[in-house]
Amino acid sequence: MGRRHGTLHADSDGVTERRESRSVGESSVLLAKLKADGKFYAVKVLQKKVILKKKEQKNIMAERNVLLKSLKHPFLVGLHYSFQTPEKLYFVLDYVNGGELFFHLQRERCFSEPRARFYTAEVASAIGYLHSLNIIYRDLKPENILLDAQGHVVLTDFGLCKEGLEPEATTTTFCGTPEYLAPEVLRKEPYDRTVDWWCLGAVLYEMLFSLPPFYRRDVAEMYDAILHKPLQIPPGKSDAVCHLLHGLLQKDQHCRLGAIADFLEIKNHIFFSHINWDDLYHKRLPPPYSPNVRGPADLQNIDPEFTREMVPNSVGRTSELGTSLTTSSSNAFSGFSYVSSDNGFL
Known part of the structure; x- marks a missing residue:
């Protein structure tokens, strides 16, 4: 990769x-x-x-x-x-210095469902917090998700964030990373905070299957797939994660998971039923993977x-x-x- x-x-x-x-x-x-x-x-x-x-x-x-x-x-x-x-x-x-999520995906190709669930939950918590401040992130991808020395996620790089976007408001700036662009962004239609939930679905899919859901080497073909091709989920995963992926990667932003109650809908999804969100927020849940960082000067994960x-x-x-x-x-x-x-x- x-x-x-x-x-x-x-x-x-x-x-x-x-x-x-x-x-x-x-x-x-x-x-x-x-x-x-x-x-x-x-x-x-x-x-x-x-x-x-x-x-x-x-x-x-x-x-x-x-x-x-x-x-x-x-x-x-x-x-x-x-x-x-x-x-x-x-x-x-x-x-x-625990490394980018992208770095670990390159090395391991994909993660188990429990590990992907943990990272997805922590990222969703961060995105939900930004939304509560009327900020949409707009560039969620594994390169912008870091792991700290203990293995918790740290979202970074806020250069494409949009401030002051009320819950019902929309914006139109064309920005993001091609693999993770939501259909409404590609169509240059007004979009809202649900673009972040689309990106979360794309990142979750990549954690499970090693590539974003509609990835093509040719950008034009990839855009066509994002706009028109149905989501294909390889066999072997739980019904819960498949249901979540279909909800997050819904091409119609108004029907997408999170379109009504935002982060609350993600928190309440069955895929996260075993997550205690208060424990998650306070880092009381042990990360599923340790970067084995030996100290501040340890760059093995960079x-x-x-x-x-x-x-x-x-x-x-x-x-x-x-x-x-x-x-x-x-x-x-x-x-x-x-x-x-x-x-x-x-």
Whole structure:
């Protein structure tokens, strides 16, 4: 299972761009240790010029805002600090080194039903929390789901989130990752928070069967399958998970599981009947798999594709390209900086 199609996003002029990078702004993610207390953090570094050229400043500010709102949820990555230099933006985040769910799927191909149920429940809890804040995620995929050192999920990368979407409201921006796009997004129709439940179904299917439900190498064929082909579930799985998959991967968003009562419908599904959701939220349920992380410097669960990358020389210094950002461009990131009240960065 290799890396697949990149993330799509339509800019303010309606132009759709495919991004092979992990997140907006062609970011680098570095491991850093705070000298004051010896704790490790992930530092996400973005180039302002790249962001402005791609007209993605709204996405960056949305990511910052979502990070601020999600600090207290156990399955969402936490923001400790954000700051900027004249040419770069920095997010200081929880360091999570249990690996991407995608990395583990590559290595193991698929998971057992109990293991897939555990991850799906924790992700659903995170998505439900975002929905309660009127935020839709819009880019759920195994690459954006990390495992912590104990094996719990951590949802990350909020660059495509949509804020301020009331329960009955819709939006129309064409964005996401091709394998996981809901039919209504492909049809460029107004869509609501149920796009996240479609994506959850696609990720659950992939955990069980190693590929997304309508995957094709040819993107046009894949889009046709998402829009028109019936869901095919290979034999050997429980009736409960098959029923859940059919509910989440319902092509009509108004009939999709979660269309009426949102997260409550997912919680009450028979597939999760043995889950105590309060215990799940408080991490009292033991994860079905341990990444066997030996310490903060243990990178065995991080794809070597990323650990082999050289740290850019420009990360900590000003640009040598000559032209600096204009004052108006710098103002595009006004209010970006943040310091958490429970840490000692300053």
